[in-house]
Amino acid sequence: MVTKKYLKQLTYDVLGAAIEVHKHLGAGLLESVYHKCLLKEFIEQSIPFQSEVNVPVQYKGLEVSTDLRCDFFVQDILVVELKAVDSILPIHEAQLLTYMKLLKAPKGILLNFNAVNLFRCGQKTFVNEYFTSLIEG
DSSP: OOBHHHHHHHHHHHHHHHHHHHHHHOSSSOHHHHHHHHHHHHHHTTOOEEEEEEOOEEETTEEEOOOOEEEEEETTTEEEEEEOSSSOOHHHHHHHHHHHHHHTOSEEEEEETTSSSHHHHSEEEEEOHHHHTSBOO
8 A cells, every 4th residue: 555655755766866867957958858868767766657648537427538648657646747848837737736636646746847956946746635545654
């Protein structure tokens, strides 16, 4: 069973991998470049993940075919969305929160690689109702 403590460590590991990528590349590249490099960093650090995961949409009990994809889904509990933009907008946060809800993920990280300092101003973490049901352990 997933615990809050385990999810906190997983978040720490993912952020560490993202900081490593940002440290080597800096800001100013396309999101797709950061995506490919973070994928390689996850592999190097043995962080289990899925890339470009289809996000299922249910509408009135029916599965709706969409092109929604989250950048990374780490261990089926942590959604990671990448951006390379001037600033994070409310629509970016709404996108992440919606992916978390649809994937039933308790936590999500929004990473903006266009930030000067990824740790200080280039990342935001979010939790939802699935997080509150996790045990502390």
